[in-house]
Amino acid sequence: MRESSKAALGGIIAALSVSIMLLTYLSPVLVYTVPVIAGLLLLVIVNEIGYHWAIGTYTAISLLSLFMIADKEAAVFYVMLFGYYPILKFFITAKIRNRFLLFFIKLLVFNAALFLSLAVCSFVFHIDYSELTSGGKIFSAVFVVLMNLVLFIYDFLIGSLTVLYRVKIQKRIRKLFR
Numbered sequence: 312m313r314e315s316s317k318a319a320l321g322g323i324i325a326a327l328s329v330s331i332m333l334l335t336y337l338s339p340v341l342v343y344t345v346p347v348i349a350g351l352l353l354l355v356i357v358n359e360i361g362y363h364w365a366i367g368t369y370t371a372i373s374l375l376s377l378f379m380i381a382d383k384e385a386a387v388f389y390v391m392l393f394g395y396y397p398i399l400k401f402f403i404t405a406k407i408r409n410r411f412l413l414f415f416i417k418l419l420v421f422n423a424a425l426f427l428s429l430a431v432c433s434f435v436f437h438i439d440y441s442e443l444t445s446g447g448k449i450f451s452a453v454f455v456v457l458m459n460l461v462l463f464i465y466d467f468l469i470g471s472l473t474v475l476y477r478v479k480i481q482k483r484i485r486k487l488f489r
Contacts, residue, residue, distance in 0.1 A: 316488040317360050321368040328352050328372045332389065335382040342382060346389035347465055349376075353397045354473055359484060365398045383436040391428035392421070397469050421462045425455070 312320075328349040335341050349372065356365040373394055376386040399420065407413045432438040 312360065312485075312488055317364055320359060320484075320488050321356060321364055321371070324352050324356055325368050325371045325375065329375045329379060332372075332376045332380050332385060335380060335385045339382075342385045343388065343461070346385055346393040347461075347468075349389055350393035350395075350397055350465075351468065351472060353394070354469065354476060355484065357398055357401050358473065358476060358481065359488070362398060362402060366395075369394050369398060384432050384438050387428050387432050387436070391424045391431065393465065396421070396465065400466065400469055417462070417466065418459070422455070422459070425458055 331349045331352070332345055334345050353365050353369060356368050373386075373390040376389050377383070380386045400417070403413060403416060407416065429440065433440055
């Protein structure tokens with residue numbers, strides 16, 4: 312693929328991802344789902360162009376989301392949790408063959424990023440998470456467990472959509488961006 316085609320594909324995916332991130336204006340429920348969907352679009356970049364272009368596209372989407380999206384919580388969750396995860400998943404899956412170690416690394420990275428993103432939302436953007444702590448530590452633990460469940464679903468979704476992309480869509484994308 313030519314460099315101009317790579318830049319065009321990266322720009323299209325970045326614009327589409329930021330447009331999807333703007334959907335957080337519609338409903339506060341979309342704070343956690345929209346970053347997941349925007350992160351899944353990076354699968355196209357990883358499969359077609361490679362990790363370096365995916366990191367550049369992720370950086371562009373992250374900066375645009377932080378500047379343009381009013382819901383900073385969604386932008387932080389994209390930047391710190393769901394945006395880079397498809398890139399990281401393909402990179403560490405290619406390097407590490409031990410399934411237990413791979414599972415442990417994914418869980419460790421995700422939980423560290425989860426706590427860091429909650430801290431950034433609380434201390435930098437002053438988002439109130441008192442509803443998590445008002446019910447005691449049980450609500451906080453349930454939130455963490457549910458977010459880890461989201462990680463497993465997201466990881467499964469990345470694998471399934473990658474197979475679907477390679478079987479159904481990849482030939483069409485390659486024809487468009489020759």
